[in-house]
Amino acid sequence: MAEDFRRVADRVAAEIAAGRLRPGDRLPTQRAFARSHRIANSTAIRVYGELVRRGLAVGEVGRGTFVRAAPPSPGHALAEERTPEPETAMQAGTSGSAPTTSGAPAINLELNYPVAEGxxxxxxxxxxxxxxxxxxxxxxxxxxxxxxxxxxxxxxxxxxxxxxxxxxxxxxxxxxxxxxxxxxxxxxxxxxxxxxxxxxxxxxxxxxxxxxxxxxxxxxxxxxxxxxxxxxxxxxxxxxxxxxxxxxxxxxxxxxxxxxxxxxxxxxxxxxxxxxxxxxxxxxxxxxxxxxxxxxxxxxxxxxxxxxxxxxxxxxxxxxxxxxxxxxxxxxxxxxxxxxxxxxxxxxxxxxxxxGTVATVEAAKRADAEDRHRLVRRRLAGFRVRTEPRAYYCWWELPAPWRTDTFVAAAAARGIAVSPGRAFAVPPYAAPDAVRIGLATPPVEVLSYALRTLAEVAEQGPPGRP
The missing domain is CATH 3.40.640.10 (Type I PLP-dependent aspartate aminotransferase-like (Major domain))
Incomplete structure (x- = not known):
């Protein structure tokens, strides 16, 4: 019955919510999943389809199905409220992970809302x-x-x-x-x-x-x-x-x-x-x-x-x-x-x-964007990053063998949300393996930590790489 595959999908979703399945983890093949759950192959196919529909998993042709990053929540709009202090962030970086709240990324580089001091x-x-x-x-x-x-x-x-x-x-x-x-x-x-x-x-x-x-x-x-x-x-x-x-x-x-x-x-x-x-x-x-x-x-x-x-x-x-x-x-x-x-x-x-309020704030944001761009040049040096000194975002063409959704998931596992290339591509299936990084929202110190962490993730390579 239709409810059966949804109940199985609910159990997998609970595993993801509990952290037992983490962003970037590869799910079993559908045949292996069917055997382990004692369900028909056709039901397993529907379970995986349901997980993809809910935004909990993503399939990559020739590589399998992976747990993906959680979709952004409205709370991300105030990323500063959920971002660790710089000292805490640096400690988290040395331990290999960043703090998160309720399993959601703590540093939001998807939303891009610049705020000037004063x-x-x-x-x-x-x-x-x-x-x-x-x-x-x-x-x-x-x-x-x-x-x-x-x-x-x-x-x-x-x-x-x-x-x-x-x-x-x-x-x-x-x-x-x-x-x-x-x-x-x-x-x-x-x-x-x-x-x-x-x-x-x-x-x-x-x-x-x-x-x-x-x-x-x-x-x-x-x-x-x-x-x-x-x-x-x-x-x-x-x-x-x-x-x-x-x-x-x-x-x-x-x-x-x-x-x-x-x-x-x-x-x-x-x-x-x-x-x-x-x-x-x-x-x-x-x-x-x-x-x-x-x-x-x-x-x-x-x-x-x-x-x-x-x-x-x-x-x-x-x-x-x-x-x-x-x-x-x-x-x-x-x-x-x-x-x-x-x-x-x-x-x-x-x-x-x-x-003159708008003109004053514009000038402050232009200077702020240039400061943040300097961080991009320093932290992401050596990668294929397209940006411009006045921009509040950059386009990062990921190094092989990274795929976009796997990288987004791996970044989320370190507490950082970035925008997948398919969000911008027309049509989505033509998207390059790239991400957009919004530079405007977090404090400068936290942005510096996030960019350094993303560079570390990129250099380490995707999970399961031989």
């Missing part, structure tokens, strides 16, 4: 004026998708870069950057349509596309970013409606497109008659980068950005700078998706931008 005090000072009853009354009223005149002017100044500045009539607002991306994609691509994306792309775009019924088409990228030639080739195979791209500090590889590459990509969008969703969420870390696509093909580009990385993820605002011809369509997408920004958030964002 930013909360700056933000609080900006909000003091909102506490006046008359101001608060206005700030708690509903807001339209195009916000307020003050918010539009503030957003225009925030998004200006490389000699380009959107005008107020182009600006719309969402609750956060993810909602801005969803609205932009929905405005360009109908259900069943095709959206070009870098072969390694922001994981949320994959989820948004699935929800909207949009087919993602992987576009080859190289050391210069998304390839315009590959975009032409993909469009010839079957027409694309738009392309989603991160020209500055691409996540996860941190590549920044050159001026020449951006010009070629803009020309391709014009010639192919397709739109562009340009994500500049991390571009504040590289203010010297070339002007955005929105400056080159303004009639075809919707630029999206947010405050989540600049300031904090909990109280944020998403921005869309769109062609005036598309603002009505985008506003409707925002309203129908319930993605419009709250008026209070708009008022807070406007104050933070206009009084």
């Amino acid at each position: 930013q909360s005090e700056l933000m609080a000072a900006s909000l003091a004026g909102l506490l006046r009853p008359d101001v608060l009354e206005a700030a708690t009223r509903p807001a339209a998708a195009d916000g307020t005149p003050a918010a539009r002017e503030a957003a225009a100044s925030l998004l200006a870069r490389g000699g380009w500045r959107p005008h107020a009539g182009q600006l719309l607002f969402a609750g956060n950057g993810r909602q801005a991306i969803a609205a932009a994609i929905a405005s360009f691509v109908r259900p069943g349509g095709r959206l070009g994306v870098e072969a390694l792309t922001y994981p949320l775009v994959k989820a948004v596309a699935e929800r909207l019924g949009v087919t993602l088409v992987a576009i080859e990228a190289d050391d210069g970013g998304l390839s315009p030639d590959a975009l032409y080739a993909a469009h010839r195979r079957a027409p694309l409606s738009a392309v989603y791209v991160q020209p500055t500090l691409h996540n996860p590889t941190s590549v920044t497109m050159s001026e020449e590459r951006r010009e070629r990509l803009a020309a391709a969008c014009e010639e192919l008659d397709i739109g562009a969703v340009e994500d500049t969420t991390w571009a504040f870390l590289a203010p010297e980068a070339p002007a955005p696509l929105a400056a080159r093909v303004p009639a075809r580009t919707v630029l999206v950005d947010s405050l989540s990385k600049r300031l904090a993820p909990g109280l944020t605002t998403g921005f869309l700078a769109a062609p005036v011809s598309r603002t009505s369509q985008l506003a409707e997408a925002l309203r129908s998706g319930a993605w419009t920004a709250a008026r209070f958030n708009l008022e807070a964002a406007t104050r933070w931008i206009t009084d």
